[in-house]
Amino acid sequence: MDWFALKHALLSHLPVAAGLLLPWALLAAQRPGRGIRPWWTVARYLGWAGLFGTFCAFVSGLATARFLALIPPHRFLPVPPQGPGPEALLFRHALWGLGSLLVGIGATWAMNRPRKDHESLGFRALLLGLGWCAMLLVVGEGGYRLAHDSLRPPTPVAAALAPPVPKPALDSEST
Numbered sequence: 723m724d725w726f727a728l729k730h731a732l733l734s735h736l737p738v739a740a741g742l743l744l745p746w747a748l749l750a751a752q753r754p755g756r757g758i759r760p761w762w763t764v765a766r767y768l769g770w771a772g773l774f775g776t777f778c779a780f781v782s783g784l785a786t787a788r789f790l791a792l793i794p795p796h797r798f799l800p801v802p803p804q805g806p807g808p809e810a811l812l813f814r815h816a817l818w819g820l821g822s823l824l825v826g827i828g829a830t831w832a833m834n835r836p837r838k839d840h841e842s843l844g845f846r847a848l849l850l851g852l853g854w855c856a857m858l859l860v861v862g863e864g865g866y867r868l869a870h871d872s873l874r875p876p877t878p879v880a881a882a883l884a885p886p887v888p889k890p891a892l893d894s895e896s897t
Contacts, residue, residue, distance in 0.1 A: 730782040734865055737779055737822070740772025741858030747849045748833075751843035762833075762843055769830040769851070772858065776826050780819050786817070808868065815864040822857035829854040 747768055747777045751761035787793040792812060794801050803809040829850035865871060 730786040731780065731865075731869060733775065733782050734779040737772050737826075737858050738803030738862035740768050740775060741862065742854040744768045744772060745852055745855050748843065748848050752848055755840055758842060759839055762837070763848070765843060765851070766830075766833050769826075769833045772854070773826045774829045776819075776858070777822050780823050783816070783819060784788045787812070811864060811868055814866060815861060818857060818861045818864060822854060822861050825850060825857055827855045873885065 729763045744765065745760055745766040751758060753761075784793070784798075787800065788795075798812045799820070801808070803813055829847065832847035832850050835844070835847075837844070
């Protein structure tokens with residue numbers, strides 16, 4: 723279980739890649755007429771890959787948070803924070819991750835509904851798919867901000883704000 727928990731950063735790349743590629747296939751699959759079926763297939767494969775990746779990233783994220791003691795044992799998601807900071811970012815990351823999993827299930831369902839060969843993928847699939855892609859990118863950006871401290875504003879250090887300590891004068895007799 724520790725191996726799976728420590729691979730959250732690796733597993734989160736697949737849903738972000740699906741979130742970047744899926745809109746193009748969804749838009750191309752909206753044209754009705756002959757020859758549209760290959761775009762259905764591309765959108766469906768990207769949808770299933772994104773859904774599988776989202777599920778694995780969500781489960782590994784929960785396992786990572788439990789492994790690092792960021793989620794108490796009696797809770798499913800992190801505790802809602804009282805103010806801004808990394809705890810608030812972690813809570814939003816977990817909520818957006820859960821929401822993207824749920825919207826991804828709906829989008830994948832809408833992409834896999836039966837259709838005639840000349841019909842487009844449909845407005846429902848387009849709307850849910852684009853919303854899912856936006857959510858995946860928001861979750862990915864939040865995870866990036868959690869993983870890389872360089873994007874957080876620097877916190878002032880008390881020593882940097884204190885006046886400098888004067889150096890003692892050198893006594894000529896002590897040397």
